[in-house]
Amino acid sequence: MKKVIQIAEAVARIPDGAVLMIGGFMGVGTPDGLVDALVSAGRRDLTVIANDTARPGVGIGKLIDAKLVRKVIASHIGTNPETQRQMIAGETEVELVPQGTLAERVRAGGFGLGGILTPTGVGTVVAEGKRTIEVDGVPFLLELPLRADFALVKAKRGDYLGNLDYALTARNFNPLIAMAADVVLAEAEAIVPVGVIPPDAVVTPSVVVDHLVAKEVRHG
Amino acid sequence: MKKVIQIAEAVARIPDGAVLMIGGFMGVGTPDGLVDALVSAGRRDLTVIANDTARPGVGIGKLIDAKLVRKVIASHIGTNPETQRQMIAGETEVELVPQGTLAERVRAGGFGLGGILTPTGVGTVVAEGKRTIEVDGVPFLLELPLRADFALVKAKRGDYLGNLDYALTARNFNPLIAMAADVVLAEAEAIVPVGVIPPDAVVTPSVVVDHLVAKEVRHG
Amino acid sequence: MDEKTLIAKRVALELRDGNLVNLGIGLPTLVARYLAPEVNVFFQSENGIVGMTALADEGLVNADLTDAGGSPISAVAGAAAFDSAVSFGLIRGGHLDVTVLGGLQVDQEGRLANWMVPGKMVPGMGGAMDLVSGAKRVIVAMTHTAKGTPKIVKRCGLPLTSVRRVDLVVTELAVIEPTAAGLVLREVAPGVTVAQVQAATEAELIVPEHVATMAVAG
């Protein structure tokens, strides 16, 4: 029952140079409060692992706009011309990973696997520098786990222990990154009493969540 | 809206020699109606992939009692002396797999992965005959996917499209095997109208389920 | 009928009742409009839902229900939401019956390039590589040429999306089936000749005795 902290306090724990996993798909399911606070705090040299960088002014795009990101590991940057500009200008390093592979690499990081074998990317530029492993004569790429210092998770509801559920397509990478970071910060649309999310409805169990962040509430 | 069939009809599709994945953990979450019907029909030479063989007279134990199983791939048979007896007598082949590895192998089979690397079993008898792959100097076992001809799934609710949810610890291997078999037969405690299980509560999406099986209902 | 509509209507005929289908962003999305009423398919969106429908109507928008392009959608009764790992488990694991994708190039071996133009456009592959590697059936829906330059080529100059041979290529001029023997011309669009298709194609086409006229959905 110790998990709720203020957003500013949460962001104060994130140092320059941190490796962040951030939930969301084109901004949907991205924890905007945490992202905005990172921008306000001006955290620099971040590595961001996420599906995409959304669009300028939206979700992770705000971190790109503010030039806070040194490296992006994502499946897609095509909707954000500023990410592409920074990449071409050499200001931001971009590692492109097929979306399903990105999901499995993050999951492997959180689930204690040493890697996974996928058919995706065999024979393409994605295979460069990677080990190909044959199973019964079929080639697969060995893709390695990803982990982060912090996961910034967006949930629908969080209870005071830290159990989380998610809404529709805002779920996306959130439950995966919640398993794969040293510190997990969750921004929930609603914080509810323990027991309100029934055991079968919990998607992320409380034990992996370090803190729920409260929305900034102004009184008076 | 075509998915509900009678248990007898479901079992009639399963031939002698079939490879079955069966949900359940010590009988909890095992589709008893399907198992009983398999016993009644006397299907022989089955391969059963499951967490365990429960106890004599319980769940998968009933298939063992009836000597219908040629091969078991499981993490544990210690609670079923009859399985052990058949193994020692050479009547039933038993492949023991660490429980977490079994879960990942089934998942890999359903998720189109060529295998996964796990630290579990390195340096033990489990490693015999398997490839060890080093990642950054750390050894992992390459564990290969498992698939089955049929998955026999126990659900809490199934809707008429085939969406499933599960109850508490009766979930266990059920959602995993539902992805990993050519034909997926689901026995639900309740069959409900489409839409009753909300999208966020669906654990197994309808598209992987071939048939819900109806409980035998006697009229008059 | 404009060329995109023609392509979408022809592709629509490839979808079967009960199929699980993923439509790429852009032209492929149009296919959903031209399904016959008796053909019920489930649309998957790789951001995590089965059972999506067309764009949400004004007033029915929910910020947490979008397609892979980030546009608001609706969902049918019986839809299911899931995380990205499950979404690609469906795609990679052989559960997806059909994916319809746009293309930049398809080569003589039936291999697709559709995710980058080095030095010009590096959007990232998103889900395309998984979709092409994993779907049971891959249909490429694209214009036959780009500003007059053939897109069906001997060998892709652009980076490949997958080495897997796609199953069908539908353009405004033709329906082409990549096979182990090469690209087989199956249909030509109404009013288009085999010679015109070949002239607009860099790759060699195998032309069977009978080449049908392209049928299109109602």
Place this chain on the structure above:
Amino acid sequence: MDEKTLIAKRVALELRDGNLVNLGIGLPTLVARYLAPEVNVFFQSENGIVGMTALADEGLVNADLTDAGGSPISAVAGAAAFDSAVSFGLIRGGHLDVTVLGGLQVDQEGRLANWMVPGKMVPGMGGAMDLVSGAKRVIVAMTHTAKGTPKIVKRCGLPLTSVRRVDLVVTELAVIEPTAAGLVLREVAPGVTVAQVQAATEAELIVPEHVATMAVAG
């Protein structure tokens, strides 16, 4: 106090507030009874739940809520249920703070054997190999000898559960910490001498200048 109670009470002192803990079947299960009231831990059962409590009371049994041994349990408010892959993701992924397991043998390198006796008992490893490989801290709770035969041996004759060195061994005679240098005798049970422990142990023990008397939970 019988020897199992003594062991369980000593192990209970190793659990910290907020820990995620998995207790093996048998002796380890007893540990839950002896936690100090101010220590709130979450118990995981590998069949798919965090937040299990002791066995369910008569009249509160639910067939779908059991521990890994198949016995009916209860769950705390805020419990979470999940499938077997997630359950072992928690175990293998470093999310499990402590596992307490029974043992057949522990050797001088701190390696545990607890899942089979060739030719006699082949129950299968269940979750034990994953638990020992994956938990942050592995505590072996076992009797010091089996019918007079030492279970702490120079080299395990029984098949290993994992090559990972366990973190602590608690018996009715002693608390032993396996280290890179060897097995360090940390505590002896009340009324037991260092010589008695060594006599009941096949492996060499490193005996520091100060060996404490085993503390046990209230």
